[in-house]
Structures are given as structure tokens and as C-alpha cells.
Amino acid sequence: MTTVASGSGVGPLLRGWRERRRVSQLELALRADSSARHISFIETGRSRPSEDMILRLAEHLEVPVRERNALLLAAGYAPRYAETPLDDPAMGSLREGMERLLHGYEPYPAVVVDGTYTVVAANRGIAMLLEGLPEHLLTPPLNAMRITLHPEGLAPRIRNLREWRGHLLAQMERQIALARSEPLRKLYDEVAAYPLPETGGGDVTDPAPHPHFALPLQIEHEGRVLSFVSSISTFNTPMDVTVAELAIETFLPADPATVKYLQSLTP
Template sequence: MTIVATGTDVSTAPPAGVPAGTPAAVSAGRGVGPLLRAWRERRRVSQLELASRADSSARHISFVETGRSRPSEEMVLRLAEHLEVPVRERNSLLLAAGYAPRYPETPLDDPALGALREGLERLIQGYEPYPALVVDAVYTVVAANRGITMLLDGVPESLLQPPLNAMRLTLHPEGMAPRIRNLGEWRGHLLAQMERQIALHRSEPLRALYEEVAAYPVPEAAGDEAEPGSSVPYFALPMRIEHEGRVLSFVSSISTFNTPMDVTVSELAIETFLPADPATAKYLRTLGD
């Protein structure tokens, strides 16, 4: 699979004239103060603690949150940094404070991101025969290698129509779920991961996806039994999946970009699957020969 472009979800598209990614509340004139207070409370940080981090005063933070003081552009960005506000939402804070958005949202197929696309392709292809893929903020698959294609064996064509979604492919009762031997554990891990992301990002599309996949029925064929005769000490929770009469075990790792300056880039994640036992590693090496 190759990298493809992804568009703005129409359910969250802003009104005309408002930059992509800007919540309707901001366009309606909601001030920056309430937004900053909401992020501070979400992070469970006191005004005094935030002031200390941002080299300010609790009094000034209070004035900003109540609208009695208009923060400078630099202060908005500094507070957003210390509150770990996602890049997309930092633009919203700037707009609410009366400043221009700082971070562009470049389409993935834009020539400006050509070097990035090529680098991601080389990265996941170089990881073969082990599986690797790239997803966006709502788990839309934008790139995947042949190792991922192997894991999708047996998935019906109806679920493989673009745009592919990694969570749907994994948890749908007609997707990979029936072949995951420890589905209960792996499903719990994925749902908890999404819950953490929802707490970090104010994303209605992500919440809608979570509610959809959490409601999928668990296939009767799925199980949670231990691997017969196995004494392998797993160092992280593995995904154990059936493939052509054998059980393969993988642990996953997720990577993101350091200090992204573009909304699109900030929301990309690279997930790689590492063999969790010698048998899986040996089998995958035979595929690469």
C-alpha cells in the first residue's frame, strides 16, 4: 500500500472563512480565556502551577482566563506548550485570541510533503517482512507495508475498501478479530489507547470511532486462551493472531514526530509490529527470503 491523501471530515469542517481544524465555538466568538481554562482543567493543573511553568503569575493567568487581560501571541503559544495542547488546537487558541493561526495543515499529497512521504515509505518498507503502517488522527491508514497485507489475509473485500481504518479492520467481527487469539486483552488495550487519546485531543470524529468499534460484538470464534505449551516470557502485551495454521505473536510500538510544525504531520503515527517470540521471527524471515 502507498501513502494516500486524506481530507477534512465534513462533520467537523469549519464555516467558510475559518481555517481547517478550527472548532465552531471559536468561530462563534468564544474567547481564548475559557478555552485555556478548559485545557488547564483537563490537564489538572492549577493556575499557580501553570504560571510557574510559563514564567508568569497566577494573577495574570486568572486575568487571561476571565477575559480581563488579552494574552500576547507568545503567551498563548507558551501556555499551549506547557498544557500540551495539540497543534491543531493551538491554531484555535490563537484565532480565539485574535491572532492568525501559526501552523499550516498541508494535504498529505502536497508536493511540499514529498520528502516526508518518501521517507515514510522507505521506513516502513525497510521494516519488512515485519508489519508496519502509518495512520492519521482517526486511524485512517495512509501507508502500509507487505507485512500488514499478510495480516489482512481473509478479511472480506467489503472491509478493504478505502479509506481503510486500522481500528475497524482489527476489531470488526468480520475483520481480524476472529483470528486474534487473545482478543479480549488486545481489544481492551486498543480501547484504552483510544480513551487516552480522546482525553488528550478534543476530537469528535475520534470519539465517534471509539463508540462505533466499542459496540462491535465480540466474535464467538475469538478466544483468550494461553498458547499451548508456550513458556515465552512476553515483555509487552502481544497481539497473537492466527495465520495459515500457525499463531504469530507481535508487540507494537507507536512513533510520532518531534516538535511538528504542521497539523497534518503532528497527527501522523507510525506503528510497527515486532515479533514477540522466536517462532514468529523465524517464520517472518522465511517470508522475506
């Protein structure tokens, strides 16, 4: 659902996004083929921007799709972008495409999450890593951040937990800075407050015979330490709020031993 701060017109909202992006009125005007005077008038409420102008400014300010709807509502216009539930029949081809992608990536782990890290879909590689976790963490809706950082979740199995935890919290901080999401802020406050497990490897990255080209996730599974680097993909030019907030995270084996072990599990 798109929300607008009470009493906030479109001008203050646009000014907030411009300041958040550290862009001057003149720079924004040049990008949007306007004038600094007109941008100033919009921000102070002396001028009511057109729908097209709001969307143009939002594009140049990289405003998330959900918040573009909020800007339009604040200016008295109808939202431009739908928010279609993922289980809607209209999303059938998208769901099928994601399922094929996840299945094709096996035996390596891959997962799809929404804007608050609720797990939308996952493959058998992810299911393997979650084996043995308590039921209360695996009861839908699953949350990837909660499962990873909870002291009863994957955290005790992660050998370089301090580094990986720092990476995940920094990732969430960047997202919160880019989008005003109260649910994401609440999730961050929750997982950041989790204590570090008293047991488990979770202090330093294990020495590896192969140099790391990115921070690895080093996680124990049945007495072995598996090593992965992750990659996150999003959809280009989304026209739906739901699609705009989906992210596909794939975990690439970071060493030959992890490749060999995962492939040995493939029928």
C-alpha cells in the same frame, strides 16, 4: 480543519486545557514565566493574551497542534500551524522517508496512521495479515481500528482478543482525553459497540514458553499463531497539523517461531 466552540473565547478554552491537565494557575504561571494573577485575568477574559503567550501556555499544557490553532483563532489571531495534505508536493520527502522506513522493516508488519487511525501507508507485513478480509473493510480509506476490531475483520483471528481489544480502546480513550476530536469519539463509539466474534480464539492469551515483556498481539495466519508486540512513534516538535497527527506503528516479533516464519516468507 480547526474548529472553535461557538461563543468560546480563548480564556475559557485555556482554562479547560489547564483543568484537563490538572495544573493550578500558580503552577502554570511558574512554568510560563508569568503570574497567577495574569493567568486568572486571561481565563476570565479581563486580559487578552499575546500570540506568544498563548503559544507558551499551550506548550506547557501540551495542547495538540490542531488545538493550538483553535486557541489562536479564538483570541483573534491567525493560525500558526499549516495543515498540508500528505499528497502535497511539499510533503514528498516525508512520504519517501516513511516508505523507506516501512520497506526496511519488512518482513515484520508496520503501518502509518493519522489522528483517526486512517491508514496512510503500510508494508507487505501488514498486507499479509489482512489477507482474506472482506472487500468492504479493505476499500479505501482503510481504518486500522475498524479492520482490527470488526467481527468480520481481524478480530476472529486474534487469540487474545479481549486483552488486545481492551488495550486498543484504552489507547483511544487516552487520546480522546488529550484532544477534543469528534471524529475520534465517533470512531470509538463505533468500534466499542462491535460484538465479540462467536468464533475464534479471542478469550485468553495462549501460554508461551517465553515470558512476555509487553502485551502481545497473538494472531492466526494460515494455521499458525504469530505473536507481536507493538511500538508507536510520532514526530518530534511537529510544525504542521498533518505531521503532528501521524503515528508509525511497528510490530516486533515476540517469539522465535514468529521470527522464523516471517523470515521464511522473505524472497
